[in-house]
Amino acid sequence: MIAVLPILDGERCQGCGDCVAGxxxxxxxxxxxxxxxxHPDDCNYCADCETLCPRQAISCPFEIVxxx
Ligand code: SF4
Ligand code: SF4
Numbered sequence: 676m677i678a679v680l681p682i683l684d685g686e687r688c689q690g691c692g693d694c695v696a697g698x699x700x701x702x703x704x705x706x707x708x709x710x711x712x713x714h715p716d717d718c719n720y721c722a723d724c725e726t727l728c729p730r731q732a733i734s735c736p737f738e739i740v741x742x743x
Pocket of ligand 1: 723735
C-alpha cells in the first residue's frame with residue numbers, strides 16, 4: 676500500500692467524474708458530487724487522476740521513490 680494519497684481541493688472540484696472514469700484501480704469516486712478517495716488502500720498513486728482533472732482539483736505532489 677502507498678502511504679500517501681492524492682490531495683483533493685473540494686473548492687475546485689466540479690464533480691465531472693473524469694478522475695473516476697480514468698482511475699485504473701477504482702480508488703476515487705464521486706461522493707455528494709465531489710471526488711473522494713473512497714478506497715485508499717487501492718490507490719497506487721499513479722497520478723492519472725491528476726493528469727485527467729480539467730480543474731487541477733486533484734494532485735499527487737509527492738514523488739514515489741522505490742527502495743531496493
Ligand atoms: S493516483 Fe491513480 S490510483 Fe490513485 S486515485 Fe488517482 S488515478 Fe486512482
Ligand atoms: S476530474 Fe477533477 S473536477 Fe472532475 S471530479 Fe475529478 S477532481 Fe473533480
